[in-house]
Amino acid sequence: MRREFKLPDVGEGLTEAEVVRWHVEAGDAVKVNQIVVEIETAKSIVELPIPWDGVVAELLAEAGQTVDVGAPIIAVETSEGAETPQGAPAVPEETRALAEDLVPTPPAEGAVEPGAHGSPAPKEERQAVLVGYGVKTGATKRRPRKPQAPGIPANPVANPSRVEVDGGSAPAPPSPRRVSVLAKPPVRKLAKDLGVDLSTLAGTGPEGSITREDVHAAAEAGAAPVAEVAAAERPEERIPVKGVRKMTAQAMVASAFTAPHVTEFLQLDVTNTMETVRRLRTFRDFADVKVSPLLLVAKAVLTAVKRHPLINSSWDEAAQEIVVKRYVNLGIAAATPRGLVVPNVKDAHTLSLSELAGRLAELTETARAGRTQPAEMAGGTFTITNVGVFGVDAGTPILNPGEAAILAVGQIRDMPWVVDGELAVRKVTTLALSFDHRIIDGELGSMFLRDVGDMLEDPLHMLAWS
Secondary structure (H helix, E strand, C coil): CEEEEECCECCCCCCEEEEEEECCCCCCEECCCCEEEEEECCCCEEEEECCCCEEEEEECCCCCCEEECCCEEEEEECCCCCCCCCCCCCCCHHHHHHHCCCCCCCCCCCCCCCCCCCCCCCCCCCCCECCCCCCCCCCCCCCCCCCCCCCCCCCHHHCCCEEEECCEEEECCCCCCCCCCCECHHHHHHHHHHCCCHHHCCCCCHHHCECHHHHHHHHHHCHHHHHHHHHHHCCCCCCCCCHHHHHHHHHHHHHHCCCCEEEEEEEEECHHHHHHHHHHCCCHHHCCCCCCHHHHHHHHHHHHHHHCHHHCEEEECCCCEEEECCCCCEEEEEEECCEEECCEECCHHHCCHHHHHHHHHHHHHHHHCCCCCHHHHCCCCEEEEEHHHHCCCCCCCCCCCCCCEEEEECCCEEEEEEECCEEEEEEEEEEEEEEECCCCCHHHHHHHHHHHHHHHHCCHHHHHHC
16 A cells, blocks of 8 residues: 655644655665654754655655655555554554644645545545644645646646646656756756756746746847856855755844844953863763863853843733743854754753753754754743854854843953953953843843853852852
């Protein structure tokens, strides 16, 4: 029995995802709960398991392709009437839900109907749900699809081997595994019929994709040779904005033009902090965790938040209220190959110093490996960004959406410093605090920043104020 596995809704209101890498090929045998594909959403990379035993009949989406939630991505031949073979472990209900739709979706016009090749029509399907997530009723809306060319099915993935033309069926032209330009199959066919080289065109569609209008314009105006010369004279590279980078860009624009930012700077002597870090590394409780200056910065922030709770708040525009959080989900901005992500340590204010060190190390390692999950980035209340690791002294960080403040920590370097009236070489860094001026005025922002600075100049303040 042929069963099609549909791209599930992995939560957070996402409507599409990109297929990053397949772990199987057509003809491979698969087992229940075996990881078959990695997808990238706007927030993270997620591994998807298959809910059946069987043999892979066909991969319905290519690596690098963006697929709408609910679209089939892989077909599996399973034993008739048996979802789990005899002797195999029972399929968890959450995993079983991956291949089922809670809401039936009518087939697109012109698409090949399920069961059209002699197989019985399947029962009403249920919306796919990733393991550990539930369906958010009405939260996901599909974007309207552009009109398809006459005779081309609205969902060519349903049966990529044939297309309907003038009421008949004909083989579809083969598509390459990897493509160098962004264009849908009908647009590629149109370009081939008109003799237009797609690689010479600059797309005007979403994410720089080439549209039918681009192809017609090139064919009518003879623009292909001109574009080819221009490209040769001025080489360019186009990078599609998607995934984490797309989400980050949207969030930063929304934050910058919603919350009135103010940034204050404080340069301070952290020689004592560096000595404390050195001593902590010799303690038995910290033998298995990484101890860095960021650990003491995080502890100083948590202590200062306790003294100034309004720093750890958000602005509710609809209710016209300031929401003060009595818990601290401490975000740490991390640069990864996929872009900037800000996972957070949940309830960081409840952790001991050694527990906080362990959670920071785990969070950073997961982020750099590209395995941070959406839930780990949701619900942050205050963020620290360590620009010092890039050799930068200071900056003006943009607020993480939904938070009232963010602290940037610059590099720690040797500088001349006056100590007890004498010039000495000390370890010096610069802190930069950006805050939402609707919530935090200059006095509160300055007091918070000064408290953090005092604790980093003399870590004994953390003990006194904790």
